[in-house]
Structure formats: C-alpha cells, structure tokens
Amino acid sequence: MQDPLVDEAIASHKTYGSLEGQHALFSMLRRDDPVHWTEPSGYRPFWTISKHRDVMEIEKQNDKFINAPRTKLLSIDFESKVKEAMGGRPMLVRAINQMDNPDHAKYKKLTHAWFQPKQVRLLEESIGKLARESIDRMLAHDGACDFYNDVVVRFPLKVIMLILGIPDEHGQHLLDITRAYFGGGDPEMQRGSDLIGATMAYMDFFRGIARERRNHPTNDVATLIATAEVDGSLIGEFEASSYFVALASAGHDTTSATLAGGLLALIQNPDEMRKLRANPDMIPAAVDEMVRWVSPVKHFFRTATETSTLRGKTIRPGDHLMMAYPSANRDDEAFEQPFSFIVDRNPNRHVGFGFGIHACIGMYLAKIEMVIFFRELLARVDEIALTGEPAWIETSFLGGLKRLPISFKASEAAMA
Ligand code: HEM
Known part of the structure; x- marks a missing residue:
C-alpha cells in the first residue's frame, strides 16, 4: 500500500490530537x-511497525535493531539544525535511549537499583504526601477544575525532583522547559520556545546541578549521576546532563498524561469507574x-544492522523502523476487546513501557505513583464529570491531554 496521504498522516502531529484520529489510521495499517x-515529505523514510508481536520481536533483538542512529521522528530540516547547533553531532543529548551496548x-546500571520496586517502595510515604497535596489543591478549586493543568501536571515532576534531589524552588522552571521540550508541533505547549533552545536550557540547568553535586555530594540520584564512573573515569558532562534530561523529561509528561487520560477513560466508562471504586485493590x-489505553509515548525508532524479512517485507541494513506503541496496544491479536477500557484486564501485556533492554527504567516508579494518586483521588473525590471538551496535545512523539475540564464533589467520607 503506497498512499502519500497515509504517510503524511503518520508523521503529522495533528493525527495524534485525538485518540480516535490516531486509532483510525493505525487500525487500517494493522x-x-x-x-x-513510509515516506512523508520533509522526513527521512522509515518502516511503520504497527503490530504488537512485531514491536516486541524487534525490540527483543537489540543487536539487530539498534537505537543510536535515529531515536525519534524529526524533520530533515530539524535534523540539520541539530547538527549545526551540535558541531556535527546528530543528536542534542546522549542518554541511555540513544545508546546501544556495551x-x-x-549507563543503565548506574541508576538501575534506584528504580527497582524495593527502592521505589521506600519513597511511598513521600509520594503519598505529594499525592495528598495534589488532591488538596483539587478540592480547593471548589467543585470544578482543569484536571490536567490544575491537578496532575506538577505531581510527577515533584516525584522526579524528589528522586533526583532537586530543590522545590526549581519546579516551575523545570516544568516550563519540559513542556517546551515535549510540545511537539503544538504551539500552545511550546509557548514560543523551540526544541533546540529547550534542550539547551535543560542541559544548562542540569550541568549546574551536576557541578553542585560534585562539590557537595548528597544521597540522591543527581549525586549518583554526577559522580558516576564508567570504564574507570568520571562520566562526561554531556553524558551526565543528558542522563538528567532523560530522567526528568521522560519521568514527567508520560505520567501526567496517563493520569489525566486514565481519569478521562474512567469518566467515559462509568461502569468501570463504579467497579474500581467498589474494588480499590484493582487500582x-x-x-x-491506563498506560495501554493512553500510550503517551507514540513511538521510538530502531535502525536495522542486517538484512531480515518481516511479514514478507525486506528490511535492509540502515533502514529505520518506527515502533508505534499506541497501535500495538490496540492490536486484537494481543488483546481481547482492545478498544474497551477494562480496569481489571488480565492478562495485559501492553508495550506502553516498551520492551527488551530499553524498556522504561521508571516503570515501577510510574506505576506506584499512579496507584497512590488514584487511591487518594477515589477515596476523597466523588461525582467526577466532564464539563467541556477535553483537548489532546498534537504531538507525534510524547504527550496526552492538555486540557481536561471536570466538575466533582468532595466525598462525604473524606469530609467526615
Ligand atoms: C506512565 C509513565 C511512563 C511511560 C508510559 C513510559 C514509557 C516509556 C517507553 C515507551 C520507553 C521506551 C522503551 C523502549 O524503547 O522499548 C521508555 C524509556 C525510558 N523511560 Fe519511561 N515511561 C514512563 C515513565 C517514566 C519515568 C517515571 C521515568 C524516570 C524516572 C522514565 C524514564 C525512562 C528512561 C530513562 C527511558 C530510556 C530507557 C532505555 O533506553 O534503556 N520513564 N519509557
């Protein structure tokens, strides 16, 4: 099938401005x-991989399908601007998702232990406090709010600041640069900034943190990265700042997008909301x-290192492949009733966190954060309803809702 309109749609930020839009396209592709x-104008061509089994097969073979040469969809124009800004280097950062083995x-080993369930559980109390503060803020809105902007946008950022050890006063700055970084083509989210500028702002901020921690080490992930050694030497400033950028940025919008998109799914499926309220152990x-349903990461790329055949197509060395996670997560060969939101779905082998060696390092942290948040929300807030049209960020890479207007009531149990 070679339809230029399909190719343009796959690359267009606008396609991802609604769940219906993106899923109509990907259902047809599957x-x-x-x-x-896929040969969209203004982009280097690539294979779009839309089936769950194929995404897993490719991600499993990390020597045949590598990350470094191309990690995400950027226009040719933008790619050349990056090279210009970086003195010939094709990428703005070099974090673990831009690396291959060895x-x-x-690098993944450096922080791996901090993100394992045992370590993350030690943070439960602090995360609980942040979740309670978010719900306090919601209740202070007196029955109506924009759930995304007024309630959830800061919560995951605060959790990531907690784990990195970044003081509170940097919260707003970090939020602004993160939103500019992930705004995609959506002018509302970019606020006049550009991705290169946003990345530089990120790198500058964390370079300062790394220097500070090298001089005054504490017990947090920031110190661990700033003072880490690889192959017997301190890791470079570029790699250290890139590591921070990856954790702070990937740990933030993904989770807030899932929280907001998850609540919208509950509102739109009142039977599931009732089921969950009656059985909080299903949270x-x-x-x-919610991660399957929202799939806030729309893709990552891999690049083939050798010739292979996939569903009759010949993949050649140097070919790029887009792993379309939202599509894989609606594949009827992997899920029963993939278009139904089912709170106690079991099994649920979604690829919303990716798969293989690059699978999300923060997945346990993200899950614990979201579980704690929903426990708090459902215990303290009742009668949640939409009061206007929700709006989705138009981005082909990472994002979810940018507006979720709702009304609600403080639950009687919480007021007692
Ligand atoms: C709901 C929340 C989240 C979702 C849906 C999500 C999703 C993803 C996905 C799809 C990948 C790519 C996996 C692959 O290539 O196979 C990834 C990688 C990554 N994520 Fe997350 N993520 C979330 C939360 C977090 C958090 C909280 C952190 C940080 C603490 C984080 C840090 C990272 C990093 C550093 C990588 C790169 C891992 C590697 O290349 O080895 N993410 N995530």
Whole structure:
C-alpha cells in the first residue's frame, strides 16, 4: 500500500490530537499493511511497525535493531539544525535511549537499583504526601477544575525532583522547559520556545546541578549521576546532563498524561469507574490499563544492522523502523476487546513501557505513583464529570491531554 496521504498522516502531529484520529489510521495499517514503508515529505523514510508481536520481536533483538542512529521522528530540516547547533553531532543529548551496548548496559546500571520496586517502595510515604497535596489543591478549586493543568501536571515532576534531589524552588522552571521540550508541533505547549533552545536550557540547568553535586555530594540520584564512573573515569558532562534530561523529561509528561487520560477513560466508562471504586485493590491493574489505553509515548525508532524479512517485507541494513506503541496496544491479536477500557484486564501485556533492554527504567516508579494518586483521588473525590471538551496535545512523539475540564464533589467520607 503506497498512499502519500497515509504517510503524511503518520508523521503529522495533528493525527495524534485525538485518540480516535490516531486509532483510525493505525487500525487500517494493522489490517492492510502492518509493516508499512513510509515516506512523508520533509522526513527521512522509515518502516511503520504497527503490530504488537512485531514491536516486541524487534525490540527483543537489540543487536539487530539498534537505537543510536535515529531515536525519534524529526524533520530533515530539524535534523540539520541539530547538527549545526551540535558541531556535527546528530543528536542534542546522549542518554541511555540513544545508546546501544556495551555503553547502554554500563549507563543503565548506574541508576538501575534506584528504580527497582524495593527502592521505589521506600519513597511511598513521600509520594503519598505529594499525592495528598495534589488532591488538596483539587478540592480547593471548589467543585470544578482543569484536571490536567490544575491537578496532575506538577505531581510527577515533584516525584522526579524528589528522586533526583532537586530543590522545590526549581519546579516551575523545570516544568516550563519540559513542556517546551515535549510540545511537539503544538504551539500552545511550546509557548514560543523551540526544541533546540529547550534542550539547551535543560542541559544548562542540569550541568549546574551536576557541578553542585560534585562539590557537595548528597544521597540522591543527581549525586549518583554526577559522580558516576564508567570504564574507570568520571562520566562526561554531556553524558551526565543528558542522563538528567532523560530522567526528568521522560519521568514527567508520560505520567501526567496517563493520569489525566486514565481519569478521562474512567469518566467515559462509568461502569468501570463504579467497579474500581467498589474494588480499590484493582487500582494497580487499572493503572496498567491506563498506560495501554493512553500510550503517551507514540513511538521510538530502531535502525536495522542486517538484512531480515518481516511479514514478507525486506528490511535492509540502515533502514529505520518506527515502533508505534499506541497501535500495538490496540492490536486484537494481543488483546481481547482492545478498544474497551477494562480496569481489571488480565492478562495485559501492553508495550506502553516498551520492551527488551530499553524498556522504561521508571516503570515501577510510574506505576506506584499512579496507584497512590488514584487511591487518594477515589477515596476523597466523588461525582467526577466532564464539563467541556477535553483537548489532546498534537504531538507525534510524547504527550496526552492538555486540557481536561471536570466538575466533582468532595466525598462525604473524606469530609467526615
Ligand atoms: C506512565 C509513565 C511512563 C511511560 C508510559 C513510559 C514509557 C516509556 C517507553 C515507551 C520507553 C521506551 C522503551 C523502549 O524503547 O522499548 C521508555 C524509556 C525510558 N523511560 Fe519511561 N515511561 C514512563 C515513565 C517514566 C519515568 C517515571 C521515568 C524516570 C524516572 C522514565 C524514564 C525512562 C528512561 C530513562 C527511558 C530510556 C530507557 C532505555 O533506553 O534503556 N520513564 N519509557
């Protein structure tokens, strides 16, 4: 199938401005051309991989399909601006998602233990406090708010600041640069900034933190990265700042997008909301279903290192492949009733956190954060309803809702 309109749609930020829009496109691709050669104007071509099994197979073979050469969809024009800004280097940052082995394993190992369930559980109390503060702020809105902007946007950022050890006063600045970084093509989110500028602002901020921690080490992830050694030497400033950028940026919008998109799914599926309220022990499963449903990361790329065949198509060395996670997460060969939001879905082998060696380092942290948040929300807030049209960020890479207007009531149990 070679339809230029399809190719333009895959690359267009606008396609991702609604769940319906993106899923109409990807349902058609899964049915008609699941390994689709894509040549959108203004972009280097790539294969769009839309089936769950294929995404997992490719991500599993991390030596045949590598990350470094191209990690995400950027226009040719933008790619040349990056090279210009970076003195010939093709990327703005070099974090673990831009690395392959052996470096990937060495760098991932540095912080891996901090993101394992045992360590993350030690943060439960502090995360609980941040969740309670978010719900306090919601209740202070007196029955109506924009759930995304007034309630959830700061919560995951605060959790990531907690784990990194970044003081509170930097919160607003970090939020602004993160939103500019992930605004995609959406002018409302970029606020006049540009991605290169936003990345530089990020790198500058964290370079300062790294220097500070090298002089005054504390017990947090920031110190760990700033003072880490790889192959017997201190890691470079570029790699250290890139590591921070990856954790802070990836740990923030993904989670707030899932919280807001998850609540919208509950509002739109009142039976599921009732089921969850009656069975709060289903919240962990519901959170996984929210990640599947929202799939806030729309893609990551891989690049082939050798010739292979996938569903009859020949993939050649140097070919790029887009892993379309939202599509894989609606694949009827992997999920029963993929278009139904089911809070106790089991099994739920979604790829919303990716798969293989690059699978999300922060997935346990994200899940615990979201479980704690929904426990607090459902215990203290009742009668949640939409009061206007929700709006989604138009971005082909990472994002979710940018507006979720709701009305609500403080629950009687919480007021007693
Ligand atoms: C709901 C929340 C989240 C979602 C849906 C999500 C999703 C993803 C996805 C799809 C990937 C790519 C996996 C692949 O290439 O196979 C990824 C990687 C990554 N995520 Fe997350 N993420 C979330 C939360 C977090 C948090 C809280 C952090 C940080 C603490 C984080 C840090 C990272 C990092 C550093 C990587 C790169 C891992 C690597 O290349 O080895 N993410 N995430």
